[in-house]
Amino acid sequence: MTNLPANGRESCFVESFPIQGGDFHHAGHVSTQIKEILKELGIEPAVVRRAAIAAYEAEMNVVMYARHGTFILEVTPGEVNFWVEDEGEGIPDIELAMQEGYSTATPEMREMGFGAGMGLPNIKKNADRFEITSEVGKGTLLRITIFLNQKKVR
Amino acid sequence: MNQYYHSIRFDQERCEGRMRCLRVCPTQAIRVRKGKARMIEERCIDCGECINVCPNGAIIPLTDPFGELSRFRYTIAVPSPALYAQFGREILPAKILAGLKKLGFDEAVDLANTCGEVSFAIQEFLRNYNGARPLISNACPTVVRLIQVKYPDLIDHIIPIDTPREIAAREIKRKKSKQLEIPEKDIGTFYITPCPVKMISIKQPAEKGRSHLDGALSIADVYGPLLSAMESLEETEPERRALESICILGIGWAVVGGMSRTLRLRNSIAVSALAELIKVFDDIEKGKIRNIDFIEAYSCTHGCVGGSLTVENTYSSYNKIIKLIETLEYEKIKACPDIRDVRRRYEQKYYFIEGQLEPRPLAPLDEDIGKAIQKKKQKEAIYEKLPQIDCGACGSPSCQAFAEDLIQGEVELADCVFLWPQKITALAKEIIELVEKTGCRRGQAEISSAKNKKEEEA
Numbered sequence: 001m002t003n004l005p006a007n008g009r010e011s012c013f014v015e016s017f018p019i020q021g022g023d024f025h026h027a028g029h030v031s032t033q034i035k036e037i038l039k040e041l042g043i044e045p046a047v048v049r050r051a052a053i054a055a056y057e058a059e060m061n062v063v064m065y066a067r068h069g070t071f072i073l074e075v076t077p078g079e080v081n082f083w084v085e086d087e088g089e090g091i092p093d094i095e096l097a098m099q100e101g102y103s104t105a106t107p108e109m110r111e112m113g114f115g116a117g118m119g120l121p122n123i124k125k126n127a128d129r130f131e132i133t134s135e136v137g138k139g140t141l142l143r144i145t146i147f148l149n150q151k152k153v154r
Numbered sequence: 155m156n157q158y159y160h161s162i163r164f165d166q167e168r169c170e171g172r173m174r175c176l177r178v179c180p181t182q183a184i185r186v187r188k189g190k191a192r193m194i195e196e197r198c199i200d201c202g203e204c205i206n207v208c209p210n211g212a213i214i215p216l217t218d219p220f221g222e223l224s225r226f227r228y229t230i231a232v233p234s235p236a237l238y239a240q241f242g243r244e245i246l247p248a249k250i251l252a253g254l255k256k257l258g259f260d261e262a263v264d265l266a267n268t269c270g271e272v273s274f275a276i277q278e279f280l281r282n283y284n285g286a287r288p289l290i291s292n293a294c295p296t297v298v299r300l301i302q303v304k305y306p307d308l309i310d311h312i313i314p315i316d317t318p319r320e321i322a323a324r325e326i327k328r329k330k331s332k333q334l335e336i337p338e339k340d341i342g343t344f345y346i347t348p349c350p351v352k353m354i355s356i357k358q359p360a361e362k363g364r365s366h367l368d369g370a371l372s373i374a375d376v377y378g379p380l381l382s383a384m385e386s387l388e389e390t391e392p393e394r395r396a397l398e399s400i401c402i403l404g405i406g407w408a409v410v411g412g413m414s415r416t417l418r419l420r421n422s423i424a425v426s427a428l429a430e431l432i433k434v435f436d437d438i439e440k441g442k443i444r445n446i447d448f449i450e451a452y453s454c455t456h457g458c459v460g461g462s463l464t465v466e467n468t469y470s471s472y473n474k475i476i477k478l479i480e481t482l483e484y485e486k487i488k489a490c491p492d493i494r495d496v497r498r499r500y501e502q503k504y505y506f507i508e509g510q511l512e513p514r515p516l517a518p519l520d521e522d523i524g525k526a527i528q529k530k531k532q533k534e535a536i537y538e539k540l541p542q543i544d545c546g547a548c549g550s551p552s553c554q555a556f557a558e559d560l561i562q563g564e565v566e567l568a569d570c571v572f573l574w575p576q577k578i579t580a581l582a583k584e585i586i587e588l589v590e591k592t593g594c595r596r597g598q599a600e601i602s603s604a605k606n607k608k609e610e611e612a
Contacts (some may be wrong), residue, residue: 015534042520052441053440058441066331
């Protein structure tokens with residue numbers, strides 16, 4: 001949490017959410033809550049939409065491949081940051097994982113509509129800044145930033 | 155900001171502040187202050203959930219009375235197919251339309267046929283559509299308002315094809331004005347509505363300046379008089395002829411699923427009931443719903459047959475429509491509009507909505523994001539102190555809403571009943587301190603005697 005760009009500053013809002021790996025039933029709740037917070041803060045609809053998609057993909061990544069994880073949301077007047085850290089199997093080849101269509105999803109996950117290999121690329125597409133670090137056998141850390149237009153909502 | 159017209163009125167005389175409305179409102183648009191319910195206008199999407207639960211009948215749907223007809227030289231009834239669903243096979247649409255004329259309308263228009271036309275128009279639109287998916291139907295005005303208010307980023311998903319009731323009203327007005335040689339403003343078109351929200355879509359359309367409809371009468375108000383009017387009608391048409399006048403594509407629009415079954419889509423879903431819609435729209439927003447082209451959406455359970463101003467039981471009327479469709483299929487009656495006509499008109503933009511649909515998102519905590527962040531922090535800090543059981547006794551629908559109302563200066567912390575014991579304790583302490591500080595001897599004596607008494611009892 002200490003590496004969050006603006007952590008501790010007066011002007012930022014931070015909230016942390018736990019994610020349980022393998023809990024498909026509650027999957028998506030964290031991104032729904034995050035979306036509600038962003039709307040409450042008056043963030044532009046188009047930005048909320050991109051953030052919601054990126055948050056959902058990041059959350060699902062933890063649900064599908066990790067034991068548990070933490071999703072930290074940080075909002076500053078200039079940007080939205082997600083810090084998604086998990087304890088899990090990790091990603092051996094990040095470059096490969098970032099390719100569209102590449103997936104290690106199980107048949108069960110595919111049955112549920114996941115595993116099209118679009119998760120990480122989809123995050124990248126919707127984020128303004130996206131960093132991924134991973135250690136095999138330990139876990140993965142995603143750092144996602146979306147810039148806020150200073151345009152007023154209404 | 156309070157420029158929104160609503161089809162719901164709170165009767166302050168009848169309201170006893172019983173809080174039922176507060177709890178069911180999906181957009182948290184109701185507050186109970188000083189024992190009376192009131193509405194936050196920009197939050198209300200006119201779903202009518204509150205009307206159904208009020209034990210005092212204090213929430214009144216605003217539809218037009220019959221008397222409104224006298225404002226016009228020529229009047230036309232445009233009944234929702236949900237009116238047909240009240241009667242099903244027992245009384246067929248042809249007779250219902252005749253009954254409406256007997257009630258005092260100069261004419262009654264069959265909307266099912268226009269629904270069929272619009273089904274074709276939607277097919278045409280989807281064929282060459284490359285924009286955001288899934289597209290969402292706009293027949294239910296509550297759905298449109300829910301998206302405008304709570305899901306503003308989904309506004310591009312709402313289909314830009316106008317509703318059958320608007321298209322039918324526009325067409326008949328033009329036609330009759332020409333035929334009778336009277337101006338359109340002398341012709342009154344009245345929707346026979348299963349729900350109050352259609353009233354707002356007439357008084358304050360979401361996308362254009364003016365509706366082509368002039369008013370709405372509720373099915374509940376029309377039902378009784380219509381029944382007696384139909385009783386005295388002579389059977390003129392054989393049943394087969396009456397059946398042949400029913401558009402099989404349009405009749406299903408009264409129920410959820412009726413629209414999408416006519417569209418021949420690979421993947422479409424039909425959703426009804428507000429709580430379900432909210433789940434589906436949440437899932438669209440985060441990208442969970444994939445490979446779906448079209449969503450048919452209604453705020454009432456089972457579609458328009460579930461409207462709060464209908465008479466027949468929702469499930470019975472749903473069944474009546476399904477049986478009617480089955481009968482038409484069995485009898486191989488395939489009455490429907492000419493698709494070539496629809497295509498020609500479609501090319502002329504005949505079916506498209508007039509005007510532009512704009513979002514109207516709820517006000518954020520503050521217009522300035524920096525201040526909004528500060529307020530959000532304050533709100534969370536207050537929320538932490540609250541019991542978090544959403545009892546509603548304070549008059550706000552949830553502890554979250556209370557925290558927000560508090561930072562916006564509309565309530566006081568002391569309005570939370572759960573904080574009363576703390577408040578009383580604090581107050582008592584203050585008094586004791588005050589007494590001791592001022593050195594009031596009599597007061598001190600009384601405090602110490604009260605203390606002794608308490609100890610003795612213990």
